[in-house]
Amino acid sequence: MKRMKKILSASRGILIWYAGLVVCCFGLCYLLAGPYDLINRCDGQLSFFTTAKCDSGIRPIVVRMNAETLDPRVESLMPPLSFTPDVGFHLMGTDILGRDVFAGILYGGQRSLIIGFVAGALAMVLGWIMGITSVYVQWQRWRFPYSWVGVVVLVSFAFASRMYVFLFFALGWIIFNILTRRTTKNQISTTSAWWWGRWIEWYQALPDLLLLLVLSSAIGQLKISGMVIIIMAVVWPSMALLARRIASEVSRQPFFTQAVRNRVSGYTLWRHYLWGNTSSAFWALLPLVVARIILLESTISFLGMGLPPDVVTIGSMISSARYHLSSWWLIVFSCIFIFILVYPLMKLGTELNRRI
Amino acid sequence: MWRRIIYRLALIVPITFSILFITLFLFYTLPGVHVLDSRELQVGSERELILTLRLQEQQNPFAYNRGLFYIGIYAGYLPLRRDHIPLMFHASFHSLCKDIRNPHVMNDYAEWVREQLGDFTSSSGSGLSAHQFVQILKAQNRMEFLAVMQTLDPEVVPPVWKRVVKAPVADDISLLNISWNGKHNIFHSYLNAIFFGDPALHTSSGELVQTKFGRTVWWTLAYTLPALLGGWLIVYVFMLLNYDRPGRLQRINRLTLVVYSVPTFVLATLALVFLTSHRYGVISSLFPFPVFVENRVQGLFDIYRYYGAHLILPMLLFALSPMLLLFRIFHEKMEEVRRVRPSFRYLRHLGLPDRTFRLRYLSRYLLVAGLAVLSNIIIALLGGSLVIEWIFNIPGLGRYLYQSIINYDVPSTVFLVVVFTIVQQVGHILTDLLIDLFSPSSSKTEGLL
Numbered sequence: 001m002k003r004m005k006k007i008l009s010a011s012r013g014i015l016i017w018y019a020g021l022v023v024c025c026f027g028l029c030y031l032l033a034g035p036y037d038l039i040n041r042c043d044g045q046l047s048f049f050t051t052a053k054c055d056s057g058i059r060p061i062v063v064r065m066n067a068e069t070l071d072p073r074v075e076s077l078m079p080p081l082s083f084t085p086d087v088g089f090h091l092m093g094t095d096i097l098g099r100d101v102f103a104g105i106l107y108g109g110q111r112s113l114i115i116g117f118v119a120g121a122l123a124m125v126l127g128w129i130m131g132i133t134s135v136y137v138q139w140q141r142w143r144f145p146y147s148w149v150g151v152v153v154l155v156s157f158a159f160a161s162r163m164y165v166f167l168f169f170a171l172g173w174i175i176f177n178i179l180t181r182r183t184t185k186n187q188i189s190t191t192s193a194w195w196w197g198r199w200i201e202w203y204q205a206l207p208d209l210l211l212l213l214v215l216s217s218a219i220g221q222l223k224i225s226g227m228v229i230i231i232m233a234v235v236w237p238s239m240a241l242l243a244r245r246i247a248s249e250v251s252r253q254p255f256f257t258q259a260v261r262n263r264v265s266g267y268t269l270w271r272h273y274l275w276g277n278t279s280s281a282f283w284a285l286l287p288l289v290v291a292r293i294i295l296l297e298s299t300i301s302f303l304g305m306g307l308p309p310d311v312v313t314i315g316s317m318i319s320s321a322r323y324h325l326s327s328w329w330l331i332v333f334s335c336i337f338i339f340i341l342v343y344p345l346m347k348l349g350t351e352l353n354r355r356i
Numbered sequence: 357m358w359r360r361i362i363y364r365l366a367l368i369v370p371i372t373f374s375i376l377f378i379t380l381f382l383f384y385t386l387p388g389v390h391v392l393d394s395r396e397l398q399v400g401s402e403r404e405l406i407l408t409l410r411l412q413e414q415q416n417p418f419a420y421n422r423g424l425f426y427i428g429i430y431a432g433y434l435p436l437r438r439d440h441i442p443l444m445f446h447a448s449f450h451s452l453c454k455d456i457r458n459p460h461v462m463n464d465y466a467e468w469v470r471e472q473l474g475d476f477t478s479s480s481g482s483g484l485s486a487h488q489f490v491q492i493l494k495a496q497n498r499m500e501f502l503a504v505m506q507t508l509d510p511e512v513v514p515p516v517w518k519r520v521v522k523a524p525v526a527d528d529i530s531l532l533n534i535s536w537n538g539k540h541n542i543f544h545s546y547l548n549a550i551f552f553g554d555p556a557l558h559t560s561s562g563e564l565v566q567t568k569f570g571r572t573v574w575w576t577l578a579y580t581l582p583a584l585l586g587g588w589l590i591v592y593v594f595m596l597l598n599y600d601r602p603g604r605l606q607r608i609n610r611l612t613l614v615v616y617s618v619p620t621f622v623l624a625t626l627a628l629v630f631l632t633s634h635r636y637g638v639i640s641s642l643f644p645f646p647v648f649v650e651n652r653v654q655g656l657f658d659i660y661r662y663y664g665a666h667l668i669l670p671m672l673l674f675a676l677s678p679m680l681l682l683f684r685i686f687h688e689k690m691e692e693v694r695r696v697r698p699s700f701r702y703l704r705h706l707g708l709p710d711r712t713f714r715l716r717y718l719s720r721y722l723l724v725a726g727l728a729v730l731s732n733i734i735i736a737l738l739g740g741s742l743v744i745e746w747i748f749n750i751p752g753l754g755r756y757l758y759q760s761i762i763n764y765d766v767p768s769t770v771f772l773v774v775v776f777t778i779v780q781q782v783g784h785i786l787t788d789l790l791i792d793l794f795s796p797s798s799s800k801t802e803g804l805l
Contacts, residue, residue: 160531161432206375213761215382295619299743302621303758318625322747325633335622343617350613 011351018344025110032062033088033103035069063088065100067107067312074098077327093329095320101329104312105337111313112341114224115297119231120290126232127239128282132274134196134240135247139260139269144192147177197244204237216305227306231293239289243278250277288349291342298338314338361785368781375777376550376770377425377543383766384424384439384446384542405486409476412442414560415764418545420470423537426544432530435463439542440470442493443764451496458523459533461516468516469493484512492517549767550774557767559760565771568756571650573738576745576752578659579667580737583675588726588733591679595686595722596714602694609687612680621743624673628747631669643669646748670748674741678733682726689725693718720794727790731783738779 030049031038037057040047064087065071074084078094080101092101151170158166215230216222222230250256256273264273300306301315309316314334321331413419419439422428430438433453441449453462472489488508495501502521505513549557557565598604615623630636632645646666653659659667703713742754753772760768 157532157534161429161534162528162530163534202371202374206378211382213758291617299619299621302743303746305762315621318622321625321629325629326635328629328636331622331625331629335618335626338619338622339617343614346613346617 011348014344014348014351018348021340021344022113025106025113029103029106029110030060032060033064033066033100033106034060035064035066036060037064059088062091063100063103065103067099067104068310069103070097070099072098074100077324080329080333092333093327095317095327095330096324099312101317101333104317105314105333108313108317108334109337109341111224111307111311112294112297112338115227115231116290116294119228119235119297120286120293122228123232123235123293124239124282124286124289127236128243128275128278130196130200130236131240131243131245132247132270132278134193134200134244135251136266136270136274137196138193138251140192140266142266147173151177200237200240200244204241208234212300213305216300222307224307227297227300231296231300234296235289235293239285242285243282246278246281247274250274284349284352286349287345287352291345291349294338294342294345361789364781364785364788368778371781372774372777373547376546376774379770379773380424380543380546380766383443383764383769402486405490406476409442409473409486409489411560412444413473413476414558414562415766416443417555417558417767418542421537421540421542421545423535423541424543425541426537426539428533428535428537428541430533430535432533433457433459433462434533435459435466436533436535437463437466437470440466442469442473443766445493448494448496452498452501455497456520456523457525457529459529460526461519461523465516465520468514484514546767546770550771557771559768560763560765565768568768569753569771569775572751572753572756574653574656574659575648575650575750576738576754578656578663579671579674579744579750579752580741583671584678584733584737587675587679588682591682591686592719592722592726595683595690596719599690599714599718600710602691605687605690608683612683615676615680620673620677620741621747623676624670624744624747627669627673646670646750648748648750650751666748667750670744670750674744677741678729678736681729685725685729686722689722693721724791724794727787727794730787730790731780734783734786735776735780738776 034049036049036051037059038049040050040052040057042050042052065074071084071087074087074090074094076094076096076098078084078090078098080091080093082090082093084090090100090102092105094100095104151173154166154170154173158164158170211234212230215233216226250273256269259269259273297306298313298315298318301313302319304316304319306315307313314337317334318331321327321334324330416439419442421439422436423430423439431454433456434450435453436459438446438449438453449466453459456462472484476486476489488504491504491507492501495504498521501517505517505521545555548554553566559565559568595605627643628646630640632643633640634645644666646669648663648666652662703717738753742758744750745752745755746758756768757772759765760772
């Protein structure tokens with residue numbers, strides 16, 4: 001961890017720069033653009049972030065619109081640096097529906113960052129847990145009672161379906177379990193580890209595109225949480241395979257073999273030996289995964305399979321540029337922003353990987 | 357080695373079957389919400405609604421079967437013939453069944469829906485309009501069902517509707533049901549259709565799936581084949597020529613990071629707007645605006661003859677990503693050779709000519725590194741890039757798969773997924789075989805590099 005801190009301090013510039021970007025998207029955007037008055041004075045009372053129309057109010061600094069605001073006063077496809085009275089400056093122009101591109105980039109960027117960080121963190125955690133566990137089960141002394149769980153499921157199923165003939169199967173299974181019970185304890189078996197590995201590989205063989213498209217069609221109207229789940233479902237297997245590879249390298253080291261011989265507890269093996277020796281790779285990969293997910297999310301939105309069409313994202317803005325070839329501002333600013341969003345993460349991840 | 361290959365070839369069968377099942381499961385069982393917005397079916401002429409219903413029939417050609425798989429486990433309130441209902445109305449039918457809670461009556465209702473759908477598709481007519489039929493399919497509970505029924509003349513109302521409305525809640529409903537469907541299930545029918553062509557699969561437009569595949573595959577190969585082969589060769593030769601210039605390679609490596617940070621769809625859209633639109637000066641007239649007419653061509657030669665110039669830009673954009681990937685792989689290998697293998701310096705100190713070192717040792721080492729991504733390249737060759745085909749309107753395989761999924765064209769999607777899975781698995785095996793064949797460690801030169 002000390003080494004990690006040292007490496008992170010070397011990449012301080014990128015981190016500070018990115019923190020600024022996050023603050024801009026999550027905090028400043030409400031001051032810069034929004035369909036409200038920041039401070040308003042109605043009937044002698046001060047109110048904040050209100051849409052009520054009063055005489056004396058302080059408007060957002062740039063434009064009185066958010067990403068989805070449709071204002072009849074604003075014309076469609078206005079070029080950058082245009083001005084609409086009572087609404088504000090359109091720093092980056094407007095789209096075909098008259099929505100402000102600058103506000104779209106700020107709020108769309110906010111959504112991309114939320115999806116990227118949440119889905120990235122969840123996919124990494126899930127993939128890492130699965131990957132490490134798939135190696136750990138080889139040395140696990142306590143065996144998960146798969147057979148007994150099977151019996152419980154069978155009995156529950158018999159009662160749920162009112163097909164009591166399954167109780168005979170359950171009985172047979174119990175007798176089989178008792179008769180084939182192993183007498184030696186604490187033996188090491190590679191069977192579980194093999195099955196874990198094959199299961200992860202099989203999952204990864206599922207076509208990504210199919211999973212993405214069918215899941216998003218199946219879930220229907222997507223919210224940010226739905227998007228996070230779909231992306232996580234696609235990304236975690238590759239993380240699990242990577243964690244498995246690193247963890248199996250660790251497990252071949254002499255110190256690990258000695259720890260197994262010394263009968264170190266399962267928790268310590270998992271937590272201190274496997275996680276402890278793979279955590280630096282985890283932190284180094286995290287920025288790369290977040291960057292990959294931001295790109296993935298924008299691609300899905302571009303294809304029209306992401307968030308609903310009325311929700312503005314970077315991908316949906318670029319998609320609309322295809323139909324309005326003369327409006328260069330629809331694509332150029334989105335493109336620059338996506339680069340600003342992704343490049344520092346790529347740089348940070350590569351730097352961390354190189355040093356680790 | 358051969359035993360291992362036979363084992364892996366045999367594994368293709370369960371992998372393909374399981375992926376086929378998962379695909380069908382995703383389409384048939386997963387949607388618990390309104391998949392296609394059937395509420396939007398309010399408007400439209402009678403003729404349009406009949407066409408939509410016919411499309412539903414084509415999307416689900418094996419709906420007359422009893423279930424999805426040989427064995428089925430489903431909620432107790434659902435009837436055995438639940439798959440007779442068109443995919444579009446699965447969600448409303450499930451809600452209705454949950455409210456009625458009488459699977460026997462709902463089973464009869466599902467059979468009636470199937471017959472009625474058959475009447476619409478064969479244009480035989482049965483006294484019920486398509487509007488009325490759609491309205492009843494959209495009913496999600498007993499009250500909605502009754503409301504639709506009351507709008508009709510009592511003499512026209514089918515007897516099964518009255519039974520649905522009056523059906524008492526069945527006492528013998530279990531939480532779960534299990535059924536043995538035998539060979540008459542959707543999975544088995546698709547297996548027969550894909551591997552034995554019995555019955556033939558049709559797209560939602562009525563065309564044979566194999567014919568459509570045969571047509572679109574040429575479009576994809578037309579731009580992927582030159583892009584991938586050319587890109588691979590360029591990077592390979594470039595690395596061999598520049599292996600002793602680490603500074604230059606490092607600079608290019610940094611540049612690849614910049615290009616990687618911009619997704620392909622952004623690059624492609626930028627190229628479309630600024631290189632083909634003829635609206636931003638000379639630079640925007642560099643390439644012709646992409647317009648592809650599918651019916652005009654018969655094969656690969658025709659595609660190049662009529663659209664060769666139009667395909668250059670998609671080719672360049674498509675080649676970019678694999679070239680960057682190959683460059684990074686080759687660069688990493690080169691660094692590894694330089695850092696880890698002492699024989700690299702040893703060979704040079706022995707006075708081995710530069711040319712011999714490049715062509716005899718280094719080339720082989722890089723070739724193996726390049727072969728490691730061969731299976732990905734084979735998949736890319738066939739699948740193409742969905743984004744490129746989408747932006748440039750190329751009627752290729754990627755676009756075909758995308759539209760199949762979007763339109764719930766199950767036969768096309770299932771066929772393409774099975775083909776891609778087999779190709780991917782064969783690609784993996786081929787990759788390992790070639791690596792074994794070309795790997796320096798498996799030949800006399802073992803240990804030299």
